[in-house]
Amino acid sequence: MDGMRDKSGDPTFRPAASKPFDIGDFVKLIGASCLTAQYRRSLRAIRCVNSIYQNLEGATIPLNVLDISLKEAKWLDYRRPVDDDGDFTDFEHFFPKRKEPMDRGFFPRASRFACIAMFESGIHNLDPSVFDPVVAMASANSLFVAAELVADPSELCQHAIKRVIGNVGRAGISLLVLPQLAPRVKELGYDWRAVPHEDYNFEREDNFQHTNLVLSFTEWSRPVQVAQRGSIGEDVFLIECVLSVHDRGKWVADIDPMNHNIMKWDVSCTCPKQVEPTLTAIDSWEELLDAPDNVAVFRANGNIYARLGAVAIRKSQGTDQQKRTLIVPPGVKPCFRCVGHLDKAVIID
């Protein structure tokens, strides 16, 4: 912000045209020490909302949010490290200049969902713990989705939420949760031709172009208790959904891509070039489900949804399988000879 004072010396609020509005600058202008704790809470809430909605392109909010008392927002403190609401007179302590806690990933996704629910409905101040298992929220024509479900699985999503246009055909707000039971996976058949396990030819390809991720709903749903009533379509429901991998129209597995622990492989070559290991190509889901005993490359280069499916299936196969999996981030050109010496592993390309 430019020009903190006018010619008479009075403080003026004059945002520079080239810079976005910054609450921190505003507080600095008027002096953080003269603000009450409640007022500081409200300002912090506005800053959080601003940060969340910057990544929700196209989202709108109803005018009745103007009646909300932001200082009472439950999502503001949920699982937040103790810091902001003490007796602060030091501005830099109150609004750390380098990064907000939420930018560092400390503002949990549940709080972000609760914040969006408040601003979508204009009335709901829901307990953020309700949102702990939520992976997506549908409201009007917006789907607010945990970034893990729509981003490449090698990305570090850090509690981010993305908005996509769509609905689930229900009024009010639908909170989508995945089943608590372990995801179902297709049983292996006895047809050896389904798992040829051919040698990898070091060509980076996408052989999963007929793979889709399908979202469906189970019978389970539960209303969420809301204290505030008074707007049309204010109902909030938890709804169980299933995310599945389908290939050529046939079901392969249900998946839960959240919170996987698969390592990225983005180191440069360290192997002696004369070594020519034999790797195996994985070009079908059956081959992934029945992975070979050497190093294999799951070939879905550039195919986010097949890569998501592969990561989730390896995760569901257990800790050992998950540890023996590496994912190549987009744009990285690894040396596949480097991993030839590994005992047993799946490389998701």
Ligand SMILES: [Zn+2]
């Ligand atoms: Zn190498």
